[in-house]
Amino acid sequence: MANIVQFENVGLRYGTGPETLSDVSFTLTAGAFYFLTGASGAGKTSLLKLLYLAQRPSRGIIRLFGEDAVTLPRKRLPGFRRRIGVVFQDFRLVPHLSAYDNIALPLRVAGIPESDIEGPVREMLAWVGLAERANAKPPTLSGGEQQRIAIARAIIARPEILVADEPTGNVDPDMAERLLHLFGSLNRLGTTVVVATHDFHLLNRIPNAQMMRIDNGRLSDPTGSLRFPPRAPDDSE
Amino acid sequence: MARRQSPSHRLLDEGRRQRTMIAIMAIMVFLTVLAAAFGLGAARSARSLDADLAGRLTVQVVEADAARRDAAVEAILTKLRTDPDVARAAEVDRARLAELLRPWLGDAGLDAGVPMPAMIDIDLRNASDAAVGRVEAIAAAASTQTRVDRNASWLAPVRRFVTTLAMLAAALVLLMALATGAVVLLAARAGLDGHRSTIDILHMLGSTDVQVARLFQRRIAIDTLTGGLIGAIAAIVIAWLLQAQLAVLGSQILNGSALAPEDWALLALLPFLFALLAMVAARLSVLRALRSRL
């Protein structure tokens, strides 16, 4: 299958500080499911930011959907971003919009007519178990509820890549498993999924998921490219 | 569903700031429309002065002897009527003249025994110096006791004053437009900062700069139009009342300043023009500011 993402010797430096990411090289296959793990501060969010085009690398090559993403002109960023769904570690919900409107946002940005928005949004709300809270504003929602809104928003537009940064950090284990199941369903429909997580319990929940581990800004695979074998569905626990 | 009222309006959450913007725009457009009304009035009176006076001359024959006076008038009129540049030449009706002079002379002005100057009103077809010179020559040939007044020359200072007023008003309107643009730029900048996180989210979800700018330009245009209509209506009512008061004064120059329907239409158009200006200013400033963001 085609490489949907390709990093080659990517380095990232915030300002004049030390390199947060160094020599990061890997490829992601379209339609696969990846976990990204690593200690807090290792650089998971930084790596994902490069992936969802919120940050340009200081060096190296990034190819997205077969195109050079580093020199991508500003004008073309929106088109690329619409193909990527993101669950931000800090949710980034619009606080004065209702849960419903937050979830509807990607569809509205994409210019989908209002009449085609309500159905999918209601469906998403039901999927994440928040049908009753459609009109609630994020500040009145619990952390876990906000996280689920963020997830619903990330997947409503059926992105080609889903990038989720600690998407289960604020929910109970049952809900975490349910959300992961949701990602799995999306993945089966063809979306490439990348989930950064600390939660090792989740890693085995997705059969055939692949793992990337980041330590101190470096991918721990010494060859620099992702060659973790697919995990068997039940080889641990 | 209650939510169906245009969702993008709620994307930028503003309350107090919006009311401030509407109030500022109401004041700006109020002042602009007033200034424009003065300017248009001044321009109208300048035009009516021009129309009245451009080709108008008055010949005074101040001969003391009535017979010689009348003969001179007759001679002047005869020659003038053959002059191609003269559209009309007529002696001012003696009775009317006396009527005009009555406040100064009393009823004596009506007494044929009292020497009275004769006056000839002349409308020129074109007010060239050569034509005026010919009239002067004709008058001088008929009598030494004549004087030719160009009405335009004694009204020239008035005309200049009126022109200055009109230009001043135009400058005011321009300055107000500039200030409005500046206010809009500031508002747009403040809005960009205030909504930074929302805009970042929109960008991350794939919004284009134009989409983001549209949110601002629409909001600012609506605020400007709301405030502008309030200000314009207030200013137009005031201008209208002023004009009604002027009409009562019955002064010819001031009456010439009465606004025509197209002037009123222009005044009513101003809030819309300002809303358009605000929209463009907002769009440009937002697009410019966004260019530096990823």
Ligand SMILES: Nc1ncnc2c1ncn2[C@@H]1O[C@H](COP(=O)(O)OP(=O)(O)OP(=O)(O)O)[C@@H](O)[C@H]1O
């Ligand atoms: N905008 C920034 N400016 C400067 N330094 C940053 C910035 N963002 C992250 N860093 C630094 O980069 C390093 C990696 O941060 P990152 O957020 O990528 O870690 P992480 O693996 O996502 O951690 P966590 O599991 O806690 O979310 C940290 O040392 C952090 O301080």
Ligand SMILES: [Mg+2]
């Ligand atoms: Mg992180």
